[in-house]
Amino acid sequence: MLQVITDSACDLPSQTAADHNIDIIPFIVNIDGKEYVDGRTIEPAAVYQALRAGKLPTTSQVPAGFFWDTFTKYAEKGVRCVYVAFSSKLSGACSTARMVAQEVKRRYPKFELTICDSLCGSLAQGLIALEAAQLSAAGAAYEQVIERIQARSCNSMEHIFTVDDLGHLYRGGRLRWASAVMGTMLKVKPILHVKDGQMLLLQKVRGKGAALKRIVDLVRERSLGHMEQLVGITHADDAETAEKLRDMLSTTLGYKNFLVNIVGSVLGCHIGLGGVAAFFVNTRAEIPNIPQPLS
Template sequence: MIDSMTTAILTDSTAYLPNTLVEKYNIYTIPLNVLIDGESYQEEKELTAALFYEKVKQLKELPKTSQPAIGAFTSLFEELSNAYDSVICIHLSSGISGTYQAAVTAGQQVEGIQVYPIDSEVSCMPQGFLVLEAAKQALEGIAPEEIVSSITALKKETNAYFLVDDLQHLQKGGRLSSAQAFMGSMLQVKPILHFVDTKIVPYEKIRTRKKAVDRIFQLMQEDINADQPLTITVIHANRPQEAKDYQAQLKNMFPKATVMISYFGAVIGTHLGEGALGFGWCPIIVEEE
């Protein structure tokens, strides 16, 4: 524990942060749960992404996911109160999970620690970018209110687009807004998806996977200032080689940027399905491990 640090940083398992960075920046994580064949697993702790994609291949029905219990939050907050004055918790978008609201509720129930919940309005590594920046600032001793203000501003500069092989996962799980518009023949396209007002919505309809990725790269070029410090992430659902290929392309396109590979773990993978791809970027520097 770092005695001089009075603000703890907490996120949930869907940030899919590498353990090296979690340890380096003293980040706490609360897991979401995945229910497979009647058995509950804590994401990342009991169920790795690799094991999840193996298990899913043998299932007839999609797994189910659930947020951490409010009691799990209150227990963790009480534990953190022994070492910290405050905790900033940054969670996946409230439009696709009740995790953020559970943190808000738990924060109102505990004493001895000030809880600052933040709705990342995204998920996966783009959420992780916000967590890493908050953790860096906490280590520097910046006041929690200032960190919250900084992360709220950084959210507006953090972007992500993704595509799925099969929209039915999102539709069955109720995670896709305007789902009716994409029924029937629309299931044949590869729509580019993004978050708007905490919800996953279609951005553009594209006919093929390659064209969808090319379009996302075009959007990145329009949005990114090549001279600005930047970290880009390629996120994949059990497609490591494809992710490496896109990483190499992006390094050529943005030579000054850090380009890292991340993944869709069990919870997000349940809703996006194997083969999903995501691209996110944020104007911060994340050291390559």
């Protein structure tokens, strides 16, 4: 038996996580000086409501105690685990988990826990965790599952996205102030991706329609090409645009399997309102030939 663990930056729908027995460790969300536990005492809708009210929600690291409680719960039962972590280039969660894991293993020397730095975020991270759970349920050995998800990481999981509010990218250090102001005035939409675990600006286009078309073009250029793969789509409280992107990917490229969800509290705090993303398997990495592909 393998227990898959991830954190709340994964943006998996709660029902999907429950259906596949994926344990999600929460980050902390801060609004007006109050702390909330992501997915337990606050949901994404409250974060977007705060953003609309002009507030600036922030996030804090996953508390070490959350990792301790989760890891020891499975260590006491002798359950093998894998933790699919939010990119170490974007968060300290992976580093904290490694430190806690060392202490847990001192107390429970036989505990088997692999910590995988996904170098991903949002549904790219979520799809890796989901695939690990699917592989385990299909009977793949522990070592096979670990090999597959370590090969996946950011080497073969693509993130292509755009946002509406360039001001949030400026505050996050992704754009210069002048670029953010002029971009907003001219309705410029940034196209971003994740490379080596870091969020990077790829190019800029004019208008939402052009941004969606460019996302579709990039999926075509970078996709592994098999139409059965599960494509993730997230939106920052803009379900209509997410549905439009799904329709474009379906009619233009032929993809049929989608997992669509709202951007969760962790990333929603940093990218702001609006925006949409696509997550899929690309062609860069050689993936071990193990049954049950991501689909």
